[in-house]
Amino acid sequence: MIQIKVTDREGNLHLLDGPIDMGLNVMELCKAYELPVEGTCGGMAMCASCQCYVQSNHELPEMREAEEEMLDQAFFVADNSRLGCQLSLTKSMNGLELELAPESY
Amino acid sequence: MIQTDILIIGAGPVGLFTVFEAGLLKLKSHLIDALPQPGGQCSEIYPKKPIYDIPGFPEVLAGDLVNNLMEQIKPFQPGFTLGERAETIEKQEDGTFVVTTNKGTKHHAPVLVIAGGLGSFEPRKPPIANITDFEDKGLAYFIRDPEIYRDKKVVISGGGDSALDWSIYLSDIAAEVSLVHRRKEFRGALDSVEKVAELVKEGKISLLTETEVTGLNGEEKLSSIEITRKNKEKEQLEVDAFIPLFGLSPKLGPIANWGLEIEKNAIKVNNALDYSTNIPGIFAIGDVNTYPGKLKLILCGFHEAAIMAQYAYNIIHPGKRYVMKYTTVNGIDGFDGQKKEAKKTVAVSI
Numbered sequence: 001m002i003q004i005k006v007t008d009r010e011g012n013l014h015l016l017d018g019p020i021d022m023g024l025n026v027m028e029l030c031k032a033y034e035l036p037v038e039g040t041c042g043g044m045a046m047c048a049s050c051q052c053y054v055q056s057n058h059e060l061p062e063m064r065e066a067e068e069e070m071l072d073q074a075f076f077v078a079d080n081s082r083l084g085c086q087l088s089l090t091k092s093m094n095g096l097e098l099e100l101a102p103e104s105y
Numbered sequence: 106m107i108q109t110d111i112l113i114i115g116a117g118p119v120g121l122f123t124v125f126e127a128g129l130l131k132l133k134s135h136l137i138d139a140l141p142q143p144g145g146q147c148s149e150i151y152p153k154k155p156i157y158d159i160p161g162f163p164e165v166l167a168g169d170l171v172n173n174l175m176e177q178i179k180p181f182q183p184g185f186t187l188g189e190r191a192e193t194i195e196k197q198e199d200g201t202f203v204v205t206t207n208k209g210t211k212h213h214a215p216v217l218v219i220a221g222g223l224g225s226f227e228p229r230k231p232p233i234a235n236i237t238d239f240e241d242k243g244l245a246y247f248i249r250d251p252e253i254y255r256d257k258k259v260v261i262s263g264g265g266d267s268a269l270d271w272s273i274y275l276s277d278i279a280a281e282v283s284l285v286h287r288r289k290e291f292r293g294a295l296d297s298v299e300k301v302a303e304l305v306k307e308g309k310i311s312l313l314t315e316t317e318v319t320g321l322n323g324e325e326k327l328s329s330i331e332i333t334r335k336n337k338e339k340e341q342l343e344v345d346a347f348i349p350l351f352g353l354s355p356k357l358g359p360i361a362n363w364g365l366e367i368e369k370n371a372i373k374v375n376n377a378l379d380y381s382t383n384i385p386g387i388f389a390i391g392d393v394n395t396y397p398g399k400l401k402l403i404l405c406g407f408h409e410a411a412i413m414a415q416y417a418y419n420i421i422h423p424g425k426r427y428v429m430k431y432t433t434v435n436g437i438d439g440f441d442g443q444k445k446e447a448k449k450t451v452a453v454s455i
Contacts, residue, residue, distance in 0.1 A: 038370075040223055040354065040355060041146075041150060041151075042401075044150075044151060044154065046150050046151065047354060049354075068292075069292050072264045072265070072287070072288060072290075072292055073229075073263070073264065073265055073351050073352055075229075075231055075232050075351075076232065077287065102232070104229065104230075104232055
């Protein structure tokens, strides 16, 4: 089990405990905690509704093409943007700090 | 007015399979979908992605699943209203419904099935504060008639195929075409990227990379846009038209205002019985509904369609009893007069 810290769009901090043996990703963990993350496309890096900003210095897996492509089309993208659905929970993510990107319409 | 027994909103896999289940009960179906083709997300977002949890298919491409469903429902001759969004609903005195689309097409049916998935696909709008003020006043998310841009100053934004392709196309028609993209790289088809590069060299497209459109100005209609460069420098560009092309995303849309009980962006249904909503005669199946333990899986939507159809039958034919029959025993009687059934075994005496 690891813990990640997620700041929602109202600025509230949530501590999320996530198992690392279930193949869960950050988007799914946020949804399990009922945070306002849509995950519209079901985790295929095709909607950017789980975009978040990485606030800590954790080393994360490199972006695959699908994620880069989606972030290319998304709004409110910053240098530290990632898609939650592409971040599978691993031991090295313990303490990861994320902020949810604004919803886009 | 289009008349049918079951009016299905949403032509995704679950909406399509509803035609089949209704057809077995000799009920006619008609589908409405905002997209120009059937298949919903499967066709629009991930036609080339394999799906592994459709019973009986170890692996099937989403696009192939849609093609197979279209083939499967063919005998039941469904009607389609495509490229139109179901906008309003009026309940008639006799309990039937009239549904009108955004283009004014009217449909009349005793039973309404919402199989709308995540909603109808709408263009993704860049987060510019007053963007809606200029819609159809110089700003468009789709290009319906390229001729309206003849001899105009046009700005296109986006980094995908449609932004590239339309920049190429309009470079021959418009007076000026500028392509604005947030990054340096384009991810469209290589051919298109190369063609744009060529047209930039020829001076037919002006390319503004690492730039975003951040403001829109104009009185009656759009007259200029504000662009912001990576170094935060801002600049005003005189334009006649601005076309942001950032793909589509689903929105629940007008359905949310139909008086249905909504919870977490989904329609609450009675899952213990028939997937009916709080409005008698309206059912909701597939990803658009919610109930305790709901799983948003295509296979669950198929199950919901089968159950729902039985109850829809009771509404359409009150007092008549329908006994479920197996297709293995009875085959399929198409509305086109064709019958599909197993070959009869022949007993031969020796």
